Amino acid sequence: MSVPAPSSGGDLRVELGQLARExxxxxxxxxxxxxxxxxxxxxxxxxxxxxxxxxxRREALAGSGEFPERxxxxxxxxxxxxxxxxxxxxxxxxxxxxxxxxxLALAVAAAAREVQLARRLRVQDFEAKARGVQxxxxxxxxxxxxxxxxxxxLCEEILMHAxxxxxxxRGALYLREGATMRLHRAFGGDAEPAVDPESEEGRELLxxxxxxxxxxxxxxxxxxxxxxxxxxxxxxxxxxxDKESRHGVGPFPDGDRRTLELLANQAAIALDNAxxxxxxxxxxxxxxEVELASEIQRQILPKGVPDVPGFExxxxxxxxxxxxxxxxxxxxxxxxxxxxALVVGDVSGKGMPAALLVSTLHSSLRLLAERLSxxxxxxxxxxxxxxxxxxxNKFITLxxxxxxxxxxxxVYLNAGHNxxxxxxxxxxxxxLGPGGLPLGLLPGASYRAERLELGAGDLLxxxxxxxxxxxxPADEEFGLARLAGVLxxxxxxxxxxxxxxxxxxxxxxxxxxxxxxxxxxxxxxxxG
Amino acid sequence: xxxxxxLRVDRRDGLAVIYTEGYINNxxxxxxxxxxxxxLDEGYRRLLLNLTGTKIINSIGISIxxxxxxxxxxxxxxxxFCELTPTIEKTFHIMGLAQYAxxxxxxxxxxxxxxx
Numbered sequence: 106m107s108v109p110a111p112s113s114g115g116d117l118r119v120e121l122g123q124l125a126r127e128x129x130x131x132x133x134x135x136x137x138x139x140x141x142x143x144x145x146x147x148x149x150x151x152x153x154x155x156x157x158x159x160x161x162r163r164e165a166l167a168g169s170g171e172f173p174e175r176x177x178x179x180x181x182x183x184x185x186x187x188x189x190x191x192x193x194x195x196x197x198x199x200x201x202x203x204x205x206x207x208x209l210a211l212a213v214a215a216a217a218r219e220v221q222l223a224r225r226l227r228v229q230d231f232e233a234k235a236r237g238v239q240x241x242x243x244x245x246x247x248x249x250x251x252x253x254x255x256x257x258x259l260c261e262e263i264l265m266h267a268x269x270x271x272x273x274x275r276g277a278l279y280l281r282e283g284a285t286m287r288l289h290r291a292f293g294g295d296a297e298p299a300v301d302p303e304s305e306e307g308r309e310l311l312x313x314x315x316x317x318x319x320x321x322x323x324x325x326x327x328x329x330x331x332x333x334x335x336x337x338x339x340x341x342x343x344x345x346x347d348k349e350s351r352h353g354v355g356p357f358p359d360g361d362r363r364t365l366e367l368l369a370n371q372a373a374i375a376l377d378n379a380x381x382x383x384x385x386x387x388x389x390x391x392x393x394e395v396e397l398a399s400e401i402q403r404q405i406l407p408k409g410v411p412d413v414p415g416f417e418x419x420x421x422x423x424x425x426x427x428x429x430x431x432x433x434x435x436x437x438x439x440x441x442x443x444x445x446a447l448v449v450g451d452v453s454g455k456g457m458p459a460a461l462l463v464s465t466l467h468s469s470l471r472l473l474a475e476r477l478s479x480x481x482x483x484x485x486x487x488x489x490x491x492x493x494x495x496x497x498n499k500f501i502t503l504x505x506x507x508x509x510x511x512x513x514x515x516v517y518l519n520a521g522h523n524x525x526x527x528x529x530x531x532x533x534x535x536x537l538g539p540g541g542l543p544l545g546l547l548p549g550a551s552y553r554a555e556r557l558e559l560g561a562g563d564l565l566x567x568x569x570x571x572x573x574x575x576x577x578p579a580d581e582e583f584g585l586a587r588l589a590g591v592l593x594x595x596x597x598x599x600x601x602x603x604x605x606x607x608x609x610x611x612x613x614x615x616x617x618x619x620x621x622x623x624x625x626x627x628x629x630x631x632x633g
Numbered sequence: 634x635x636x637x638x639x640l641r642v643d644r645r646d647g648l649a650v651i652y653t654e655g656y657i658n659n660x661x662x663x664x665x666x667x668x669x670x671x672x673l674d675e676g677y678r679r680l681l682l683n684l685t686g687t688k689i690i691n692s693i694g695i696s697i698x699x700x701x702x703x704x705x706x707x708x709x710x711x712x713x714f715c716e717l718t719p720t721i722e723k724t725f726h727i728m729g730l731a732q733y734a735x736x737x738x739x740x741x742x743x744x745x746x747x748x749x
Contacts, residue, residue: 230729231692231696231699231728234727234728234729235692235695235728237727238692238724238727238728241723241724241727242720245720245723265688265689265720266720268656268689268691269689269690269691270691272658272691272692272693273691274658274659292656292689293656349658349659349691349693350659350693351659351693351696353659
């Protein structure tokens, strides 16, 4: 474009005024230098306004005059240029400005336009880079799937990324606990401790567009929520609140929901992995604990059988898990007749709690038997002790006998344990009576001592219900008759072999079917 | 409870260190800007932003930091950052802050470069 040669008087003013409405090159520095000159020529002050998202904003100011920072519409006598206008004070028609001022207005407009375009480019560049940061963040959360197995750290990372990526002021991460979404972590303020996903509020959060009344983040005006994982079986909810801008907070645009969904999808996989890892660690810890408890229980069970003149003795136990609830013991009692105590017990339940109760039973039984021998008072004391020291639903069945080897007499007590079998040398089989209540069931339970005379060749078999209730693949029980049958057919063999024969028979019967109960056998046979 | 930004300013020979703790968002960024511009008014031309207590920043906070960098460039000052989390450091590189302000792993390295 060619600049017309200046003519004189009013013509020059008009020409320069026309030129000022067109574009000339400029920039920030040009604007800052030219505007004060223009203001002086205009006789007071001047300001450049540019149009932005928030309306007309004052870009530059020089001299005196009323030029508010923001305007709704340009003054009637301003000089407009693409994307803004130049205003001056005192106000008046452009044609009344000095010719030099009008000429200068061209350069001011061009400079202002360039400043505005440069800013727009910077904003676009900033937004493009911010999208790059978003993609990187999504990638980082994806990487965490492979690298971050610390569940708590992962939760923190997910929430931090969500809040920062969406320029939110607040955020919260809820994780499913049964039917409830429980608050796991909050940022930037308090959050509702729990959300019912079936409630109106829960459905709003899972749908992504909670209403303003939703109180997941109390005090937040604008909320955005997405499910972590598939909505119907979401493992959590990710919520952010109050989208920030330089001028305050506002709602989240549609694109933010998609970004948050992508983040939540990555988070779901990462959380699954971290949780599996956490469970594996917990399982490993429990297995170590169980192994230790199993070792303790192995120490409790007798390592061999005592030498009892005129008698054979054998014991065997197979726990259903690493640690069982069955227990057996033989130990000598103090006294002049070299008496022997035989005990078989079964603690209700399995696993660690049962093993702990077995340990309690073992120590208290040995201590009490030293003082009381195998007498009703022993079981009555034990009953009280077990009641006081175990959970309400725990009880123990126990058969305890005291053998006088010299006479072959067995004094025994039965607290709800399976009736013992006696295979007489004659081939007759007897069942000993069931006795009293299991230990730990009722306070004040009483017990009665019974006597059994064992003659030469008589065999006493004590067992736990894991033997008789051992189940086949067809869900049939091994039963007392099969046990008696094995005893009858194998009774001429050495006692450890008889025990082995029962063990083998049970093993064949169950045919690999997993068993839910421990199996224990104790046998005593008079040989002379 | 809100997790606003906490600031501490340490003035040393010819330079000032601004320590931040918390979220650098709109509010946090403006607090940093106020502190920085106040230091410029006091005559400091070398500033260090130690973000050791900051784990999270958003784009509004970044835009304010960019404005501070631009201001520092206008007056031929120097601005440096240190003690950034890996996420924030990566963000600064992507957003271009690292082109105009140096980033250091720790304060001593930053001070060695900034000292007049």
